[in-house]
Amino acid sequence: MSALTDAAIDRAGLRGVLEARRAGRIDPAAADHLRSADLLALGALADCVRAEEVGDEVAIYTRPAAVDAQVVVVPCEGRELTGLELLREVAVARVSGPRGVRVRVDWTRCGLELAQIALGFGANELAGQIANKRGLPMAEDEKLGVVGKKSRLEPAETVKRRELEGFVRRSGRTPRFDEEAIR
């Protein structure tokens, strides 16, 4: 962690939250304090916790995946959030959840842009159905044109998965498609 991040966490009064968490004490009541903290400092704290507890990998689920007590899905069903609220929810879930909590962002409810940004605020999983530009599910045999030195058709799912991988890599993280958890 840089001194800049360290100082931001201090200024926001979040040092105690970080130290308590490192000592294995998680205070769910801290969530109230986190909801009033400076957003970028909270994001820095959440990202630090994420790196220490679950590492750099981002699990990507493109089909319905199991949700258990270790998983927090943001945004939760039926809740409208602004982009900034979503980032705060993600960070709060990371910092006040159980150690190693899997914070999953559903890109079908918030868009891939916000989902990508959320990776810098504590998220470590992305989930959503691969869809076309109209938001409709891709047919299994659907193909997409790929332009390059040689234009060609490729299965739509392959193209979309490559895009998802790119989104994750460009946020500085390592993508991993998680097929085992598919139910």
Added chain:
Amino acid sequence: MIDAIRRRLEAGDRLSGEDGLALLRHPDVVAVGQLANEVRERLHGDRTYFNRNMRLEVTNVCVASCLFCSFAKLEEGAPGAHTMPLEKAWHELEIRMDDPPSEIHVVNGLHPGLPFSYYEDLLSGFKRIKPDIHLKCFTAVEIHFFAQHYKMTHREVLERLRLAGLDSLPGGGAEIFHPEVRSRISHDKATGDEWLEVHRVAHALGMRTNATILYGHIETFEHRVDHMLRLRALQDETGGLQAFIPLAFHPDGNGMKNLPAPTAIDALRMVAVSRLLLDNVPHVKAYWVSMTPEVAQIALRFGADDVDGTIVHETIYRAAGSRSPGALTTEQLVRLIQEAGRVPVERDTLYNVVREHPRAVLPEAAFKVRDRKAARHLEVVS
């Protein structure tokens, strides 16, 4: 590294090109955003600007063949080519006179077949309809084209257009100044030096202008930094730039459609780094058409202090696959800014305050621990 940059910023030192590169490469974009946010709040507090403007592209016929462009058509009569009769362009303002914009922003293709009087009449017609409308029209690329095509100097072009009603220049056409990139993506229009010279002349005539960068295609981080440093040097010389607007490349339907579009993280990073590097340009815009309103809202925490305006009519980004809406209402812009915990300030083109809106009683605003200036701003709400 980022700590050393912060110390330099605190000491009031200017960042170097190497600093800019380090910030563009830094893995923690939130940390870069924190630095930029500190500068933004030092300059503007929570004030976040927008205006009521209307975009108009009166012709998309263009002799230039820029690889990134999905808007231009090479000749009149080609499928999709259009050139508005003047009456139709004026009509776009007339039909909005019950709730008129304060600014018309015109950007066009480089049409080889129109007389110069077309552009003069376009401007004077708008002023006839609404004498106090601010006309922010024609990129430096267009001004340079007019100079070549109608055999005038840049100064003569600008003086004639000013007589017809031109008030300021938009920042488009800058793309990437460095010839290594510019010669590949837009070889047949104004060079980077020519773009800068048009703005230099405009500033000498007392006009204000904006500047852009088109990022996320074939350029390197070095090219982006070079671009911003050239603008910073111009601003040191003239002081005429008002705002810097990072524009994300969109690949649909153009000559670089094999490239991936820059992502939201890239957009936030560009906003943040430009806020830090362009220490002499007052405003950095999160242009919602380019980055979507949702990401623009977040960019207000990464260094941006302006979201542009209501737009109404944008077609250039839509042609390139932008998923942003075509227009936002004043109410939507106010809410977007309020939800970010900022104070919306409606401005005119020259950043004179038209109306300061209250800070909202919304969750994100209520969450804020900080703030002292905001209360004072609220007192002046009409």
